[in-house]
Amino acid sequence: xxxxxxxxxxxxxxxxxxxxxxxxxxxxxxxxxxxxxxxxxxxxxxxxxxxxxxxxxxxxxxxxxxxxxxxxxxxxxxxxxxxxxxxxxxxxxxxxxxxxxxxxxxxxxxxxxxxxxxxxxxxxxxxxxxxxxxxxxxxxxxxxxxxxxxxxxxxxxxxxxxxxxxxxxxxxxxxxxxxxxxxxxxxxxxxxxxxxxxxxxxxxxxxxxxxxxxxxxxxxxxxxxxxxxxxxxxxxxxxxxxxxxxxxxxxxxxxxxxxxxx
Numbered sequence: 001x002x003x004x005x006x007x008x009x010x011x012x013x014x015x016x017x018x019x020x021x022x023x024x025x026x027x028x029x030x031x032x033x034x035x036x037x038x039x040x041x042x043x044x045x046x047x048x049x050x051x052x053x054x055x056x057x058x059x060x061x062x063x064x065x066x067x068x069x070x071x072x073x074x075x076x077x078x079x080x081x082x083x084x085x086x087x088x089x090x091x092x093x094x095x096x097x098x099x100x101x102x103x104x105x106x107x108x109x110x111x112x113x114x115x116x117x118x119x120x121x122x123x124x125x126x127x128x129x130x131x132x133x134x135x136x137x138x139x140x141x142x143x144x145x146x147x148x149x150x151x152x153x154x155x156x157x158x159x160x161x162x163x164x165x166x167x168x169x170x171x172x173x174x175x176x177x178x179x180x181x182x183x184x185x186x187x188x189x190x191x192x193x194x195x196x197x198x199x200x201x202x203x204x205x206x207x208x209x210x211x212x213x214x215x216x217x218x219x220x221x222x223x224x225x226x227x228x229x230x231x232x233x234x235x236x237x238x239x240x241x242x243x244x245x246x247x248x249x250x251x252x253x254x255x256x257x258x259x260x261x262x
Contacts, residue, residue, distance in 0.1 A: 020149035021179070027144035028176055035088055035135040036128075042092055043099040043124055053098050063090050072138075078170040078178035079141045087138045095131040100124065126236050133229045143173030150174045153182050161192035183215055 056062065063071060063086040071079060071087035079087065100120050107113035153174055157166035167185040168178025187193045200208065 017149065017152065020146050020152070021176075024145040024149065024174075024176055024179070028139040028142060031084070031142045031144060032132070032135045032139040035091070035138065036132055038088065039092060039096070039131055039135075040128065043096055043128070044102055045099075046102045046104070048099065048101070050098060050101070057093055057097060062093070068093070072134075074141055074170070076170045076178075077141060077168045077181050078143055078173060078175040079138070080171050080173075081143065084138065084142050091131060091134045091138065095134060096124075096127050126240060129236060130233055133233060136225075136229065140177045141175050143170065143175055143178075145174040145176070145179060149179070153179070157182065157186065160186050160190050160196075162186070162190060180215070180219065187212075 067083075067086050068090040071083040071090050074083060100123060103113050103117050103120075108117050150169065150172060153166050153169060166182055167189070168174055168181040170178070174182070197205070197208070
C-alpha cells in the first residue's frame with residue numbers, strides 16, 4: 001500500500017508542491033499588477049507628445065518583430081527574464097501605440113475640453129481592460145515558480161524516465177503555464193507513464209486519479225477565468241462598434257428632434 005506502485009506516477013516528494021504553486025501564483029499576480037500600473041502611467045502621462053511614443057517604438061532597444069512574437073507566445077512556454085521585459089513593451093506597442101494626449105486642467109475648464117476628456121477616459125478604459133487580459137497571459141508564462149518547485153520538476157522528470165530539459169523549464173526557471181505543461185507531458189508525453197500505470201496497484205491508480213482530477217479542476221478554474229475575460233472583451237468590442245454606428249445615429253436624432261427646440 002505504501003510502495004512505489006502505490007504512488008501517483010512520477011510525483012514522489014510533492015508535499016511542498018501545493019505551497020509552491022500558491023507562491024508562484026501570487027508572484028504571477030504581482031507581475032500582472034506591476035505591468036498594469038506601468039501601463040496606466042505610460043498612457044496617462046501629462047505633457048507627452050505623439051512624437052515621443054513614435055520614438056519609443058523606433059528605438060533600437062524596442063523589441064524586434066520576432067522578439068515580440070517570442071515574448072507573447074514563448075516556444076518553450078516559460079519566458080526568460082529578458083522576454084518578460086520585452087513582453088511588457090510589446091503589449092504597450094500592440095495595444096496602445098499612440099496614447100491620446102492628456103488635457104491640462106486649464107483645458108478641462110472649456111466645454112470642448114470636457115467633452116474630449118470624457119471621451120478619452122472612456123477610450124483609455126477600454127484599452128486598459130484589454131491590455132490587462134494580455135498582462136494576465138504574460139504573467140502566466142513568467143518565471144514565477146519558486147526554486148524548490150523547479151528542483152522538484154527536474155527530479156520528477158528524471159524519475160519519470162525523461163531526458164534533457166523538462167518541458168516548460170527555461171534557464172532553470174518555471175512558470176505556471178510551464179508547470180502544467182510539465183504535469184501533462186510527464187504523462188501523455190512519456191511512454192514510461194503507461195508502463196507505470198499498468199504496474200500500479202489499485203491504491204496507486206486511485207491516488208493518480210485524484211491527483212489528475214485536482215489538476216483538471218485547477219485548469220477548469222483558469223479556463224473559466226479566461227472565459228470571463230473573453231466575455232468582457234467581446235462585450236466591449238460590441239459596445240464600441242455599436243457606439244460608432246447607432247450611437248452616432250441617436251446623437252443626430254437628438255439634435256434634430258430635441259436640440260432644435262432648445
